[in-house]
Amino acid sequence: VSRLHTPRLSVPDVVVAGQPFEVRVMVAHEMETGFRRDLHGQRIPRHIVTHVRVRVDDEEVLRVDLGPGVAANPYFSFQLCLDAPADLRVDWQDDDGAQVDSRARIDVRPRA
């Protein structure tokens, strides 16, 4: 059973051409480090998100490789700049092979 779920994506519906805007992405994930032990002393297996990939119209604009030091429910924000309307797609992958994605359509209006 996949424990990777509920990706969130926040972008403006419309942006100004050439003007940077903020993209915020988040996914619900326990990010179990693999270093903890349970009440019986057994090691709790590692279970983390390993890759985040952001694409604009199939062009990769950001890739993050995560390690066990990232806290639960990973959250990233970054700046993007567009010249033309585009489809944004964010893919998450964890070390169980589970994958989820979220997408958004961003319109662009010309610079005033």
Place this chain on the structure above:
Amino acid sequence: VPAPCVAALAVLATIAACMASGEPRSGYDYLGPENRALQDDAFANPGMLWVERGAQAFHAAAGDAPACSACHDAAAMRGVATRYPLVADDGALLNLEGRINRCRVRHQRHPPLPYESDALLALTTWLAAQSRGMRVAVAVDARSAPFHARGRQLYETRLGQLGLACRHCHERNAGRRLRGETISEGMLNGYPAYRQAWQSLGSTHRLFRWCNEAVRAQPWEAGSPEYLALELYVAARGNGLRIEAPAVRR
């Protein structure tokens, strides 16, 4: 009663009166700027992940049973959480989790959701979030008085190897430092809340269990009559506070 005792009692009564006159303060007031910002940001607040899942669960059919939304208008859920825990018509004390599970058993014919399961947390958090910004208004009346008295007794009973009652920290020493932390008044208006210490969302009863373990006491079970009574007492202490669920706490 000897005169010195009377004098001591008078002093104690004065202190108690001073403390009682203070308005309750939310745990938010004891947070650092980073955690406040996280709670205030509807996107970054991790508790919102459970609110979203709760909204889906509220509107989705539960197997062959109708969805919660088949009976309940979502808009009518606003304000519900301000009144819980409350005494139901049959005399049982119910918190939000108890009300959700009662509905689930009676009307959806499903077994109750386990306490602290993601499914129950999600519904509880969504329900609490519908009352965001509204003031806690838990009834302390003739019907709830016995539960309230029991809760108060628990609140004031020394527990565990450290021999501390809830009130020793959260009434007498609120605002003072305990190691690296500032002690809060132990209010529940942000719960279910995302606790950094847990890296997860947790219910009021998980908080009680955590607190009991912190004073090295044997905690009660989540959903137990003891914790329900305690929840009623602690929630009523915070009457007038605005609901912040899902809050972010340390």
